[in-house]
Amino acid sequence: MSRSPATRPSTTGLLLDLVRTAGTVSRVELVEAAGLTAGTITNVVRDLIDGGLVHEVGRARTTRGTPRRLIQINPEAGFAVGAQLDRCTTTVVLVDFAGRTQATAGLRGAGQRSPQDTLTTLAEHIDDLLSSAGIVRDRVLGVGLVTHGPQDRARGVLLTDQPSPLWREYPLASALSSALDLPVLLENDATAAAIGEQWAGDVPTATFGVIYMGSGIGGGVVVDGDVYRGRASNTIEIGHITLDQGGAPCVCGNRGCVEVTAGPAAVVAQAMRDRNLAERWSLSGSLDETLVDFERLARASARGDQDAHALLESSAQYLALAAVTLVNLFDLDTIVLAGPAFSTAGPQYRDHVARALSEHALSRELSPAKSLLSANVATAAAVGGALSVLRSSSPGERSRSAAPPPRSLSI
Numbered sequence: 001m002s003r004s005p006a007t008r009p010s011t012t013g014l015l016l017d018l019v020r021t022a023g024t025v026s027r028v029e030l031v032e033a034a035g036l037t038a039g040t041i042t043n044v045v046r047d048l049i050d051g052g053l054v055h056e057v058g059r060a061r062t063t064r065g066t067p068r069r070l071i072q073i074n075p076e077a078g079f080a081v082g083a084q085l086d087r088c089t090t091t092v093v094l095v096d097f098a099g100r101t102q103a104t105a106g107l108r109g110a111g112q113r114s115p116q117d118t119l120t121t122l123a124e125h126i127d128d129l130l131s132s133a134g135i136v137r138d139r140v141l142g143v144g145l146v147t148h149g150p151q152d153r154a155r156g157v158l159l160t161d162q163p164s165p166l167w168r169e170y171p172l173a174s175a176l177s178s179a180l181d182l183p184v185l186l187e188n189d190a191t192a193a194a195i196g197e198q199w200a201g202d203v204p205t206a207t208f209g210v211i212y213m214g215s216g217i218g219g220g221v222v223v224d225g226d227v228y229r230g231r232a233s234n235t236i237e238i239g240h241i242t243l244d245q246g247g248a249p250c251v252c253g254n255r256g257c258v259e260v261t262a263g264p265a266a267v268v269a270q271a272m273r274d275r276n277l278a279e280r281w282s283l284s285g286s287l288d289e290t291l292v293d294f295e296r297l298a299r300a301s302a303r304g305d306q307d308a309h310a311l312l313e314s315s316a317q318y319l320a321l322a323a324v325t326l327v328n329l330f331d332l333d334t335i336v337l338a339g340p341a342f343s344t345a346g347p348q349y350r351d352h353v354a355r356a357l358s359e360h361a362l363s364r365e366l367s368p369a370k371s372l373l374s375a376n377v378a379t380a381a382a383v384g385g386a387l388s389v390l391r392s393s394s395p396g397e398r399s400r401s402a403a404p405p406p407r408s409l410s411i
């Protein structure tokens with residue numbers, strides 16, 4: 001059986017997300033935040049309470065008038081899985097209905113394996129994660145499968161030959177859905193990272209950009225609290241801005257892109273040209289090991305190795321150019337760096353981006369845009385994938401009911 005969650009949240013889903021984001025909230029505050037009438041909010045909240053999705057947790061202290069009753073999400077009402085799949089690494093997270101991460105697992109990426117083999121292994125790890133967390137399948141709303149683009153999100157397929165031609169048009173979402181008997185939603189990794197960053201609440205603004213660096217480089221933008229999806233969620237492909245049209249060929253069909261100039265594979269390839277450096281840092285040079293090699297190089301730089309530092313400096317300077325472009329395009333005041341490639345090298349890139357934004361972004365006279373490093377570089381995208389599932393479905397919309405069974409909700 002193949003199923004996919006709705007790609008747009010329902011009104012009930014939006015209201016649930018308001019409660020989820022607020023933590024604890026009153027009906028009056030929901031009226032203001034949702035822009036709905038008090039009567040509608042009262043009815044929907046009653047349904048949510050009856051369905052076991054939210055519960056009352058007492059009353060707010062007030063100096064006058066009737067104290068407002070407060071509600072919270074019931075974290076046990078359902079769960080979602082986020083799986084960030086990269087050529088080199090895969091990260092799986094389990095979040096509860098309140099959006100809190102309950103369990104995390106890491107495994108190898110797709111490498112040279114076929115999509116069938118990769119998804120079989122991924123499904124086994126998701127099963128193991130659910131088992132070890134004590135969560136039965138019927139309580140899981142779905143899986144957010146987070147990976148690179150370009151992709152056709154509605155059909156759940158990739159529109160690229162990466163990491164091999166077998167992946168183009170392979171029915172990723174439906175195949176994983178069949179393997180797990182759960183709904184699966186395909187999501188762009190950088191977009192998911194933007195959702196994860198917004199959810200983490202560490203970004204002090206509702207409009208910001210994310211530069212995501214795993215094996216490749218991508219971008220995401222949140223505008224007034226909503227992730228920008230463009231026509232089909234293939235947005236902010238900041239890794240494929242051409243820096244040098246006579247540069248190295250890129251997987252996208254163009255030349256001299258940010259990704260082939262500054263990405264982890266480019267940095268490792270440059271190091272591999274010097275046998276002494278490759279041996280000093282124990283680099284394999286395999287494209288399937290790019291992030292492992294890049295991390296070794298980054299750790300050498302952090303230990304004070306000047307050669308490693310110089311290689312990362314060059315990459316960071318190019319990435320900073322991409323950040324300036326992103327800020328200029330969207331008039332952003334904050335750029336967040338996320339993705340596994342920033343695990344150790346993050347501070348060096350963050351500082352370069354900050355300097356470039358203060359010196360080159362057109363809005364610098366107003367105030368220099370900020371450069372932040374995600375507090376969850378390795379998991380932000382997987383968490384964002386799980387949140388996409390939570391936001392696009394509710395337990396009442398499942399084909400199979402959970403225990404306790406919440407009833408179908410509508411307003």
Ligand SMILES: [Zn+2]
Pocket residue numbers: 239240241250251252253254255257258259
């Ligand atoms: Zn490209």
